[in-house]
Amino acid sequence: MNALFSTLRTSSASHARLIAGPLLIVMVLAMMVLPLPPFLLDLFFTFNISLAIMVLLVAMFTTKPLDFAAFPSVLLFATLLRLSLNVASTRVVLLHGHTGPDAAGRVIEAFGHFLVGGNFAVGIVVFLILIIINFMVITKGAGRIAEVGARFTLDAMPGKQMAIDADLNAGLIGEEEARQRRRQISEEAEFYGSMDGASKFVRGDAVAGLIIMAVTIIGGLVVGVMQHGLSVGDAGRAYTLLTIGDGLVAQIPALVISTAAGVVVSRVATDKDIGQQMASQLFSNPSVLFITAGVMGLIGIIPNMPHVAFLLLAGVLGGIGWMMLRRQQQQAVQTAQARPAVAEEVASAAAAEASWDDVALVDPLGLEVGYRLIPLVDHGQGGELLQRIRSLRKKFAQDMGFLPPVVHIRDNLELKPTEYRILLSGVEVGRGEAAPGMWLAIDPGGAVTPLEGTQTTDPAFGLPAVWIEEGQRDAAQMAGYTVVDASTVAATHLNHLMHRYAAELLGRTEVQALLDHIGRDSPKLIEDLVPKTVSLTTLQKVLQGLLAEGVAIRDMRAIIDALSEHAPRLAVNGAQPDAGELLAVVRRALGRAITQQLFPGTGEMRVIGLDVNLERVLMQAMSSGGALEPGLADMLLREAEAAVRHQESAGDAPVLMVGAPLRQSLARLLRLHLPQLSVLANAEVPDDRNIRVTAIIGGQAR
Structure with a gap:
């Protein structure tokens, strides 16, 4: 039963969140059309002020712009809410403004009388100043920052994507983190683009507020004089104060939200919110505080200056600087006290007798x-x-x-x-x-x-x-x-x-750990291989041979199966089979994986081939002792380098395909001079792959 109630509460909460947005829009539009009593106007104006304060505080406490990604939408809703309140209050002011200063509610009355002292001329000046601050300073600056930020973010997206791909290829991040970073870059670009457009709402709101105020004052004069028989002075005083109160109660939240927009787009993303950034950077240097306190103190002792204000501020700044200086000195003393202990520990270790613990092995x-x-x-x-x-x-x-x-x-x-x-x-x-x-x-x-x-x-x-x-x-x-x-x-x-040195990183310890790892799932497979079929040393040489040519050893089951099948046949008089022959056998077993690594997909394989005459000469040299004449070796390397350049310029993988007897010897020779060139035996290529020779080595060696 409790689980059922919990499920129902969760479902109700989710449904409430789904309809909150559409319901708010409907309410905003309804306020523009339906007349509202003064009491509801007070509630909505109060909600508007509280919403502006909440938005500003959320903007202050965010550490990254994307932490408040909903800000453009919030800005749109807040602007629509203010404009609808302006329409609703203007309707009430024009209909009932002749009845008294509380005709449009207590909030408008308070802003019209308390904040500007009931003087409509002062109210107009204050309202115009707020409009200028909001429109010319905050909104214009925030809009410019958002525009530049959007442009820079969009222009920097290719470079950021390349950096993510580089980190992914280098193994510094995983696939999931790479997707998350790409999504974050896309969201950041969309956010700044939305902020660039959303800043126009605030600017338009400021212009609309100014026009609404002028229209309401003129309309109030017409309604008061012509419909209610008031004099021009009485009508101007009554309707102007109400209009000024209405304008102030709308423009002050607009100024607060514009400030929040400026905070969001102008902050630098760190692990601190804007308040922590300002406190840590403005008050981090005691010398700055001391100098500022000194300047304030000098100004404070000038005759006819307000001595109390300047000297009080100088004292506060000097006190803060002194406290920060004391804290830095205490940290320095603690660091200095820790050094003798470390030095004593080092000295005692040096005075101890030498032991086998002092023999340090070389790190792999x-x-x-x-x-x-x-x-x-x-x-x-x-x-x-x-x-x-x-x-x-x-x-x-x-x-x-x-x-x-x-x-x-x-x-x-x-x-x-x-x-x-x-x-x-x-x-x-x-x-x-x-x-x-x-x-x-x-x-x-x-x-x-x-x-x-x-x-x-x-x-x-x-x-x-x-x-x-x-x-x-x-x-x-x-x-x-x-x-x-x-x-x-x-x-x-x-x-x-x-x-590059993966083969040398695979020592006997790593090979044994690898076998133990496989043996936990297939113990019989390992027992039949090592040491019954091949020794640990031979297995290590085979695996190192694969790694030296960039072939991964992830498919250990295929490697073990190939060794178990062919090693007894290659053993001579009970001796261990040759590691080179075992390597060729294992490469054939891994042929599909090797081919897929060099030529992804199922398309045509465009490879480098050997001239028939050169291949025959190389076979004779290998069979007679394995050494090549210097001239033949130089020609082979020179033409191989030219073929690699040809492949790379055509966008093809530099892969040389030769017969199986030549593969290992040529791979060892060419790897020293052309490490980017892979040597593939024709027996290692699966039967379902098509091959095309696009370059020939030794075409002129006749």
């Missing part, structure tokens, strides 16, 4: 950073690079089929402050620079606008790049650059090198 994969990059890898400071490396290892495991070693991170004072280097088994394999707080604008090939900054190259792929400031980020994205932060630069470089 390491990252060393300069001291300015330490915050990026410090967990206590929310190191962004640490999170990216965790995501990177997870993406690598999903792509390649095994979990890479943990990346051991340490600082190195011998490096430049913004420099890092990547180590593989203690040997440097990559080095680069990452400037914290700056952005790297990478030219993917289509950017034509030069940028101001420090010229450099992308450490991962060697593309031309520029280190730029935060303020140039949107301009760089609009110019066609791919813009990434410092942590993404280092993470992308690490990811590139991990894929």
Whole structure:
């Protein structure tokens, strides 16, 4: 029963939310047509003021513009509500304005008498000032910011999409997060576009308020003099005060909502709301407060100045600055007190006797950073690079089929402050620079606008790049650059090198862990393979051979099945079968996956082929000892490079197809000079794929 009541309450609440919007529109339109008594006018005017205050507070407490994505619609409804109230109150003023100052309700009476002292001339001046502030200052500025923001957001969308694709391909984010970021970019563009149009509502509301006031005053004079027999002065005084009260009670909420619109579009998206941003940035430096207090104090002692106001404010600012200075000094003392404890701990560790604990093994994969990059890898400071490396290892495991070693991170004072280097088994394999707080604008090939900054190259792929400031980020994205932060630069470089040296990252420990992982589901399969059929070392060599040529080992079942079937046949006199022969067998078993990786889909495969005479010469060389003559090797590399250029210019994958006996030897030779060239055996291609040879190597070697 309780569950039934809960379901009914939930259903009723959802239905109420569905009809709230249409019901509000109907009420707004009804107020324009149906006459309202003064009591209802008071209620609606009060609701209008409270709505404006709520909108302003929500805008102040949001941390990102999209946190208040409904603001353009709220702005439209608030504008319609104010205009409908203007129409309803104007009708009451013209019908009953001759009866007294409370003819249109207590709220209009209060605004007409209390706020402007019952003086209609003062009321007109105040009303016009509010119109000018709202129309010329706040609304015009907010509209301009929204217009520029919409333009920049739309122009920056391609660059942001490219940055998301780069993070996704580098393994820094998952598919779900990539979809969420793309959706956020689309929503941000739609929001600024809506704000650009919604700002016109407020501007039109200000103009309409001014026209309505003039029309109501003229209409009141006509109605009071001609219909109710009042004198021109009495009619002007009665109807003008009511009109001014009506205008003020509508324009003050309009000014509040315009301010909220300016706050929403002018704020910079951070993890703090606008109040926290202002407090933390205006009052963060005690020197600024001391200087301001001194200036106020000097002005306060000038003769004929209001000494109390200036000196009181100077004292308040000086007190706030002194409190902030004391707090900073206490933090500095705490930091200084912590240093001797750390130094003592280091000294005691140095004085201890040496032991086997002091023998440090070489890390399979390491990252060393300069001291300015330490915050990026410090967990206590929310190191962004640490999170990216965790995501990177997870993406690598999903792509390649095994979990890479943990990346051991340490600082190195011998490096430049913004420099890092990547180590593989203690040997440097990559080095680069990452400037914290700056952005790297990478030219993917289509950017034509030069940028101001420090010229450099992308450490991962060697593309031309520029280190730029935060303020140039949107301009760089609009110019066609791919813009990434410092942590993404280092993470992308690490990811590139991990894929490049994947074979060396697969040690015996990783192979055994991989077998244990598979053995939990199929223990008999593993028992029949290792060590009965092949040794762990042989299996490691086969898997490393696949990884060295960019072939993932995700399909371990197919690899194990192929080894279990062919390894006994390839074994000679009980010895372990040759790893190279096993590699060829496994590649044939994975042929469909390898082909799909190189040529996605089911279309035609456009490949590079070998001249028949050259293939015969290479076969003879391999059969006689495996060494090539220097001239033949140079010619092979030269023509292979030309064929790769031809394939890439035509938009085809650089893939060389050869006979199975030549594949492994040619792949080993060409991989050293042309790592982008893949060598595929014709036996590895599925029967349902069509092949076309678009370039020939050795066509002139006759």
